[in-house]
Amino acid sequence: MQHVAAFNEERYELYYQMFSSLVHGCDNDDGGAEVELMHANLLIDIRWPEVSRALADSVCALNEFSTRPCYSVRPLASDVARLVHKAAMIAFGTCQHESIPSWFLQNCECLLAATLHKVLVQFATRSARTEVEMQSTFGALLDIAEGFRGFVGLHYLAESTGVHVLMSAVANSKYDFLAKEGVVVRHAERVFGDALSERILADPNRVMDARSAFCFFARSERWEEFAKACLDYDSLMDREGGRLAQLSVVVDIATRGMCAHPDRPRCPAPHPRPVMDASPERPVRTVSLPRTPTKAVRSRIAKPRRRATGRLVMDMA
16 A cells, blocks of 8 residues: 655645745745745755645645735746756756756656646636636746746756746656546636647747747647647536637647648657656665575585596406
8 A cells, every 4th residue: 555645734834835835926025035945945855745735735825815916917027947957956956957867857747747637637626716817827837837847857948938947847747647537627627728829829949849839739648638628618507618719729820831841840749758758766775695605416526526436447457
């Protein structure tokens, strides 16, 4: 039976305070080098479930306690990138992608995917939020994903966008919460689909190449299933498709254009990820007991001696 660790309240509070101050920009006012150093150290090991829970709660609480709604969230990508950059320098002495251990890159991806899942669940189950409030939360999360661009598995994502990074993290997540049998499209998922589509449509890079967020969305099976589920939800609710419908039309035109020109280089499917970029499986530890070297069988040693004795008897005769 798999052991499930208990929820660590102290760890959650520590990370919640850090992410809240980051989202609201408190570090620029209250904290100097010491606070930033502490936050960078906290980002070295983010594999704990309390970390994604703290990040999800902090971005969901953007407008919860404010006297007036703060729907426009300040840009977060540069601050996040600076903190993760400092965390990598503290832990590994470098920020070169090829020199950073794969577990660190994988943890960054897991944080983004798990946070998105928790945000969607929280919007659907815990509180009723307006569409504008949800849009600001998803915008903040996409900004945070952009800050992680240089610290995820695929090295070329450092030159792409936050929406590409988040889509890649979700597509490579072990838990496929976008699967047909698992995804339940509600209003929160639909709002996220529009926020995602708006970012993709705003990117002028629509080349059908693996380094393009547009191509990634067009070729990813998980995101294709998610888009279809959202559009089915729109038809059931008698709603207009919005930006997601626009993106689906543009993707359909681009895909049909590739089929009409078979000589064009095709965009490879975004997953499964190449082996060189994936985190290697850790070998299972085995305990090897010391063994005493075995001696030769006594009868095998005695045979030559008997033959020699036989020759000696014949010579004496």
